[in-house]
Amino acid sequence: EPEVTQTPSHQVTQMGQEVILRCVPISNHLYFYWYRQILGQKVEFLVSFYNNEISEKSEIFDDQFSVERPDGSNFTLKIRSTKLEDSAMYFCASSVLKDRDKNYGYTFGSGTRLTVV
């Protein structure tokens, strides 16, 4: 079964440092996403990406965040200057447009646990 791969699985960084979280979506998928989950809380949408541009972003996704698909296979989330409150699990997901009559679902990666100290 195809997988979404995320690296690293765990990242510890100092407050104020930049981090880049990496994802390899499923190869024939067209939509890419980042979600995050603070410990004990809900999974929250950050951003969606389609056709090499952001299609939607949440209030959480402020100027400190950026996404990029640098080479046609990787999809990255950059946090420019990390804060303590950025500590969370970050999940990458991908999906492909299908007919409404066909079952489909988003595929999530296993996540990167980001700890800001």
Add this chain to the structure above:
Amino acid sequence: LAKTTQPISMDSYEGQEVNITCSHNNIATNDYITWYQQFPSQGPRFIIQGYKTKVTNEVASLFIPADRKSSTLSLPRVSLSDTAVYYCLVGDIMGGGKLIFGQGTELSVKP
């Protein structure tokens, strides 16, 4: 996006059938109902999706009444490994839209 309401937690025993009901009174005509499963420290995993009546796959069944204002995820003969959080999501699946997760239902399966 339609708001969903589901129980915060449920307990079950191995071998039992578990039914988790989700209410979505404001579901729109184009909305589909999708259920995800999440284990601790893992990403959500797609379980099943439906629009109306009944859908069954190798892991679960989804029952949707005619008015579509609720849905029930049925897990047959659960095992300890089914202990997880189950999310009901409702939305128009076309166009790569975002998923809005609620708190989910924390299912605990006991021996």
